[in-house]
Amino acid sequence: QGSHQACCSIKKLDAFNRAREVKVDPDKPLEGVRLAALQARKTLLVPTPRLRTGLFNRIVPPPGATKEMLRICATAQGVKEHSVPVGLDGKARVDLVVVGSVAVSEKGWRIGKGEGYADMEYAMMVSMGAVQEDTPVVTIVHDCQVVDIAEELLGDHDLTVDYILTPTRTIKTNCKRPKPQGIIWSKASYLCYEILEKIPILKSLRYREKQAGRDVTLQDEHSDLANADTPAVFNEKAIEDNTRPRAVMGSAQTGQRYVQSDSLSPRSEGSGVVTTVFVGNIPPSVRVSELKCALREFHATPLRLNWQGAQHRAFLDYRDKATAESAVSSLKGLSLGGNAVRVELAKNQRNKGQVEINSQK
Numbered sequence: 001q002g003s004h005q006a007c008c009s010i011k012k013l014d015a016f017n018r019a020r021e022v023k024v025d026p027d028k029p030l031e032g033v034r035l036a037a038l039q040a041r042k043t044l045l046v047p048t049p050r051l052r053t054g055l056f057n058r059i060v061p062p063p064g065a066t067k068e069m070l071r072i073c074a075t076a077q078g079v080k081e082h083s084v085p086v087g088l089d090g091k092a093r094v095d096l097v098v099v100g101s102v103a104v105s106e107k108g109w110r111i112g113k114g115e116g117y118a119d120m121e122y123a124m125m126v127s128m129g130a131v132q133e134d135t136p137v138v139t140i141v142h143d144c145q146v147v148d149i150a151e152e153l154l155g156d157h158d159l160t161v162d163y164i165l166t167p168t169r170t171i172k173t174n175c176k177r178p179k180p181q182g183i184i185w186s187k188a189s190y191l192c193y194e195i196l197e198k199i200p201i202l203k204s205l206r207y208r209e210k211q212a213g214r215d216v217t218l219q220d221e222h223s224d225l226a227n228a229d230t231p232a233v234f235n236e237k238a239i240e241d242n243t244r245p246r247a248v249m250g251s252a253q254t255g256q257r258y259v260q261s262d263s264l265s266p267r268s269e270g271s272g273v274v275t276t277v278f279v280g281n282i283p284p285s286v287r288v289s290e291l292k293c294a295l296r297e298f299h300a301t302p303l304r305l306n307w308q309g310a311q312h313r314a315f316l317d318y319r320d321k322a323t324a325e326s327a328v329s330s331l332k333g334l335s336l337g338g339n340a341v342r343v344e345l346a347k348n349q350r351n352k353g354q355v356e357i358n359s360q361k
Helices: 003-012 014-018 028-039 067-073 076-081 117-127 193-198 200-211 219-226 236-243 266-271 288-297 321-331
Strands: 021-024 043-047 056-059 083-086 096-099 137-140 163-165 170-172 257-261 275-280 304-308 313-318 342-345
Touching (some): 003 163, 021 028, 028 137, 056 076, 076 083, 288 313, 321 342
Antiparallel strands (some): 056 083, 163 170, 275 313, 275 342
């Protein structure tokens, strides 16, 4: 209630007027801010719902869009129909962040819905260089949502806010508490493998940071290593050891075409149910070992890997269509050598996972 009045207040903020690129949550009460950003011809980024298909959507109104069309673009349906995805390799430079809240204090301490998505989004923006330490964060709430919050309820991963807009007030918090400086993997008890499976871009970020030498061990993994009775399914190393095909341990030079295969069971060989996944847009500098490492990290190890580095592509065979589709979902958002690779089911499937490679453009 009163969200329209609260959203209109953002036009009076210098931080909004200076901003060229604005990130606004997809919440319904923030629709007025999304519209204000579009009307002011700012670049508008909206997180994808629950981060399932990427990090952001950049809203692209049709050429010559009318006021009514901009109003439609600001809605949840408009975001779906008039946007392009922005991944971890996007060149986003966000000047203002606008988030929703369940409750917020005048000191700038914020409580969300409890699932941590706003905190994760901000931390991921830090990791991709999209926000700086002084990037302002605004929340828009009803007056009744401005309450006292005990500081002990906050964790290092919690996002604080610099401005609170309500239907009747504009509050500058002067918050001194540091904002998150990236995903705090070691404290991420709210992250587990189930969440990583559901958010491919988060899994991709974890892989990139691991490749860069950062410790990305989850809190649950620390517990697993200390508990000998913990089932191996929760131990990443055990997962890799148990699922890694023996032949994938081999090596090859970039540009060579070859097939590596694990021993398929007679039933799988004869049934013709093997399904092939196409991986394209692989940079010339990437070696097959990097792809194999990514496949293990994303728990998408195939039965067979057909590497064609000279053609900037590879083909992965999986035991059935469901496993192949799961691999495609897991690898969505994967980057190799600075390129976002293209991952999809191969267009022409043949018995025993063979594919007509020349037809995949």
